[in-house]
Amino acid sequence: MEARKYDFTMVTTKKKRYTFEEYEALERAEGVRYEYIDGEVFAMAGTTKRHNTIVLAFARALFPFAQKSGYAVFTESIKQKLRTGEKYVYPDVIYTCEPADLADDSETVVRSPSLLIEVVSESSLRTDSYNKRLEYFKIPSLQYYLLASQTAPVVEVYERSADFWKYTIYEGLDTTISLEKLGITISLAEVLN
Structure with a gap:
């Protein structure tokens, strides 16, 4: 056979x-x-309740600073235009000081953020901490990029300096993050508790 x-x-x-x-x-x-x-x-992908709670806590913490300065905070459903190619992604939180980003309420895209925040999980850690970070660093207006853990009171902060990005880890609920260039202070207890 x-x-x-x-x-x-x-x-x-x-x-x-x-x-x-x-x-x-x-x-x-x-x-x-x-x-x-x-x-x-x-x-x-969909998110967890914990992820959503942290995103909302960051937005709540940032809102008074944005309102006082005439800036804006957007969460999850507003796109970020990247600098290379034709790329649009959804950061968890966008904080923008750019008048052009604030001019038209019907827009779905931010082009010049000052601060981007990603709330990371095991499945998104590689993408958020490597792929997206490298793309975000190319945005000239970006001053800070934050990666917040869902499982521990830890936030990684990348801050733009003249020729490099400064990296700092903030750990513990009694810790406060100071984003001096934007005049913002955030307690880890208010966003990760």
Whole structure:
């Protein structure tokens, strides 16, 4: 009896490429958030209650500073335009001081943030601490990038200096983060408790 031969060659399908306008229409039609990377769309994973609580706590802590200065805080559903290629992602929290970002309430995109915050989990740690960080550092207006842990009272802070990014770890609920360039102080107890 002759053995059968099978061809296990993988069949690949070409991914659909979207224009930015098609991408925004897709999000509106489906009610799903997608990150947009050079024409390809990637669905955003859902979050946990803990993640959402931390995001809201950061927004609440930042709001008085933004209101006093005429700036704005956005969370999770506003896109950040990256500098390289045609890329749009969803940081957890965006703080912007740029008048152009504040001019039109119907916009879905921020282009010139001063502060970006990601609340990291095991699954997002690599993307947020490496891939996104490298892209975020290319944004000229960005002064601070924060990575907040969901599982411990720890926040990593990257601060723009003249020729480099200064890195500091803040640990413990009795710790306060000072973002001097923006005139902001945040207690870890108010955002990670």
